[in-house]
Amino acid sequence: MAHTATGPAVTRYSPVSIGFHWMIALSVLATAALGIWLDGLGYYDPWQPRALWMHRAIGTSAFFLMLLKLFWRLYDRKPPLEKALTRFEAIAATATHHILTLAVLVLPITGYLVSTSSGSAVPLAFGLELPALVQVGNALRDGLMQAHVVIAYGLLALVGIHAMAAVKHQVLDGGQTLQRMLPGRRPLGDR
Numbered sequence: 694m695a696h697t698a699t700g701p702a703v704t705r706y707s708p709v710s711i712g713f714h715w716m717i718a719l720s721v722l723a724t725a726a727l728g729i730w731l732d733g734l735g736y737y738d739p740w741q742p743r744a745l746w747m748h749r750a751i752g753t754s755a756f757f758l759m760l761l762k763l764f765w766r767l768y769d770r771k772p773p774l775e776k777a778l779t780r781f782e783a784i785a786a787t788a789t790h791h792i793l794t795l796a797v798l799v800l801p802i803t804g805y806l807v808s809t810s811s812g813s814a815v816p817l818a819f820g821l822e823l824p825a826l827v828q829v830g831n832a833l834r835d836g837l838m839q840a841h842v843v844i845a846y847g848l849l850a851l852v853g854i855h856a857m858a859a860v861k862h863q864v865l866d867g868g869q870t871l872q873r874m875l876p877g878r879r880p881l882g883d884r
């Protein structure tokens with residue numbers, strides 16, 4: 694196992710980072726699925742209010758989980774990218790991670806601003822709600838709704854590319870990209 698001046702080289706993400714990663718992934722996918730379902734439901738469908746409530750509540754959780762993850766990162770040691778990646782793969786992976794992070798923060802903000810544009814708070818769970826702090830006008834609300842849709846589908850496409858790249862490096866290239874983000878005690882090789 695390789696060592697650095699401060700101890701053994703970090704080759705896996707920490708259990709807390711792994712927990713954040715999969716909880717965020719799950720909440721983003723669930724929110725997207727609910728959003729797509731919502732789009733197909735008529736306004737008077739009895740499921741519409743429930744689907745909208747779940748969409749907003751789970752989407753808000755994705756936002757706060759991402760904020761918590763970023764704070765956690767300040768104290769956590771992140772494994773460096775695998776040395777076996779080409780220069781292009783390393784740049785693409787880093788850019789994808791930054792864009793995914795930004796999208797998971799910006800997307801819920803656009804949804805929040807659309808939802809509070811009429812001045813009403815967004816009910817979450819356990820009596821919690823998001824207060825209507827800013828009320829945007831109709832034109833801006835429509836623009837934000839369009840941005841919400843574009844960012845949501847862009848995010849889904851990027852999640853697909855990110856997941857396929859991780860599986861390709863793990864399975865086809867014999868790397869450990871996916872394993873680094875899965876729980877396990879055994880240190881991985883310094884590839």
Ligand code: HEM
Nearest residue numbers: 721724725728729732749752753755801804805808842845
């Ligand atoms: C990771 C978080 C989120 C994702 C991936 C996401 C994704 C989506 C998707 C795919 C749609 C359907 C777009 C279409 O095809 O028309 C949608 C609609 C919508 N989203 Fe989100 N969203 C997220 C967070 C939020 C949040 C936090 C809120 C509000 C607090 C919100 C409010 C809305 C609203 C009001 C709509 C329109 C619903 C309707 O058609 O009645 N979203 N979202």
